Amino acid sequence: MSVCRQAARQWSPFSLGNMPLYRVCGIFALLSVGLISFTPPCDGGNILVFPVDGSHWINMKILLEELHARGHTMTVIRASTSWYIPEKSPLFTSITIELDEALEDFFELYLQEHMRLQREGGSAFAFFKITKDFMSMLSTAHLMWSEALGKILDDKTMIKSLMDSQYDVLLTDPAMAPGVLLAKYLKLPLVLNVRWITSGEGHFAIAPTPLSYIPVPGSGLTDKMTFMQRIKNLFFYSTVVIQQKFMVGPHYDAICDKYFEGGCDVISLLQEADIWLFRSDYVFEFPRPTMPNIVYIGGFQCKPAQPLPADLEEFVQSAGEHGVIIMTLGTLVNALPKEVTDEIASVFAKLPQKVIWRHKGERPSTLGNNTLIVDWMPQKDLLGHPQTKVFIAHGGTNGVQEAIYYGVPVLGIPLFFDQFDNLLRLQERGAAKIIQLGEVNEHRLEQELKELLFEKCYRENIQRLSRLHRDQPITPMDQAIFWVEFVMRHKGAPHLRTEAYKMPWYSYYNVDVLLVLLTAVAVSLYSVFVLVRCLCCRSRRKPKTKQH
Structure with missing residues (x-):
């Protein structure tokens, strides 16, 4: 027998010298148990989810499926009139909130009218009618959800149950804001599955947004704008600001004034979110300024195609x-x-x-x-x-x-x-x-x-x-899961948040600094002017000496 075979036989796990086979098996069983007992535990997190229905639920559900596969427990808050979010699911337990009206029927009426106006042509009347109907529909939807949130906060039993559940994080789609306010009320870290916020696109609320080259959604513009197009872009941005200020914000302001000491506003709460899982990327999006707590997960729902039926x-x-x-x-x-x-x-x-x-x-x-x-x-x-x-x-x-x-x-x-x-x-x-x-x-x-x-x-x-x-080092889905778990591990990610949202507008734009500097320059110039004037006046009043 060769040396190699002899060595192999001597070190064979089934020989161990003259030890009987049953003892060898017993030793391996004990070693296996010992190794398992020293494996670090992998505890799943407890996640509260406040999604938006319709097509938004499709990508939220894909994210929940992956979180469930990683061992996390989830509770989903849904409407009694939900289109797609089921009451019973193997992925999550649900909390059902009564809504007075079915959003699906409401949206269907808007959609039919919208398509009718589009077929009539691009007249100014059709544009303003479409814009008015859109804003009215959004305002109604936000009103319904703000009233539903009020019912949740008034229900002491439900609030106690939510607090006792000791959630690690609240995951929400901020196209509707009740999840954002609920995270604030429950003092939970907040992760946004986002592209749209209560009014407009998410970047406009959190990142610097020069309107000279960043097109406002709805404007139909690109990042290469002429002078007239920049005027158009500014007009569309104004409509978004007006919409938030007068048609959407007041619904949530009423909740802030009633339930939050010192009040609050939705945009500031969005800016306080720990992580923005942003459903876009720069293969698709025009380049623009961004922030460290925005994680781009565009295409996270995509995977290699499966065989067809x-x-x-x-x-x-x-x-x-x-x-x-x-x-x-x-x-x-x-x-x-x-x-x-x-x-x-x-x-x-x-x-x-x-x-x-x-x-x-x-x-x-x-x-x-x-x-x-x-x-x-x-x-x-x-x-x-x-x-x-x-x-x-x-x-x-x-x-x-x-x-x-x-x-x-x-x-x-x-x-x-x-x-x-x-x-x-x-x-x-x-x-x-x-x-x-x-x-x-x-x-x-x-x-x-x-x-x-x-x-x-x-x-x-x-x-x-x-x-x-x-061509990415990490798939968008893995990015999304990592950052949700990151927030759970560290109880938030405040080190990634900008402090800009705490600043008044005049400080953010350095208006106060500019005014102080201009005042200092003005005072200095005025002082020099007064000094020169005084010297000139003295020289004029100085008496002339007589000559003999």
Whole structure:
């Protein structure tokens, strides 16, 4: 027997000299127990979650799924009229708050009126009507949630239960502010899953925002603005400030005055948040100033595509070399007006590509055999399929980030909110085309689709964005989880917060310093002037000496 084999036999764990096998097994069992007993414990955190319903819940749920997989316990506060947030879930326990009105019905009425006005054209009247209806809808939604928060704070039993639960952190979407105020009341560290705040985009509340090159959402501008465009940008910023000051803020100010000693205001509370998990990144966003407690997690919901269901895969493969077009307008829009859907279906019928279309309305009369109508589609798995050539979408944040991740050019039909601005960012980078709802007709739609299908630059540009987005040392999801757990471990992250929010506006902009310096200069100049004047007067009054 070779030396190597002899050594191996001597050191074999099943020999250990002449020791019987059962004793060897016993020793290994004891060692295993000992190693397990010395492994440091990994205790999950206790998280209170106050989400926003609708499409915002989709990305919040993805974050909760990952937190649940990491061993954290979660409690979700939901409305009794919730669209998507279930009362029972394996991910979390829930606390249900009674709301007097269903937000889904309220939003549906607004959406139908909004699409009708868009189809009428871009008149000044339509613009102001859309703006007024939008502000009115937001004000009503914030009023409902501020009243719901008042009910929570008045319920002493619920408040005691929340305090006794000893939560480590409150995670909320600040598009609605009750979660922000509740964190303040319960004295909990606050993490925001954010892109939108009560009025406008989150950066405008926390980071320096020069309006000369940072476009205000809704303005339809880029970071390259002419003089007239800067005036337009300032106008849109003014509407956001007015909206917060007079239509949204007063609802929460009433809560602050009633329940918080010394009062408070929503914007300051947002600025006090420990971490902002920001659903964007600089592959998508225009470069701008930021802050150390903003963590960019754009595309955190994306992951490699999974295989399609067998019937859908068969349909996709039947497209052959022509490929597939997919169309969906998000969770909030089930169908466009009938005349629009007929025009869209007519264009699809002419194409050699196969089409998968999420559509819940009346079946279009012009539908072709190449188009599959579905109530739901595995959007991410279809976008990640090599056969998918174009994504027709409304331009929601989730869909745009997924298009970037999977590298599929976009034909955008923006409907409301931030959708036009999202699509504009892709169009500026040569990765998308935009058609306004009022401009959708057979000729225009067919022209734009063929350009996206046959001009290689669009696919090349979106795939370049995809490579940039994926080239990160840590995935956006891992970033998000790390910072939630960081706040739990350290009971907050005050060292990352700016003190600017505690400063009055005249100190923030150094108006007081400027006034003092100007006063000092003015006093100095005046003193010199007085001194010179006195010397001149003395010289004039000095008597002349007589000459003999």
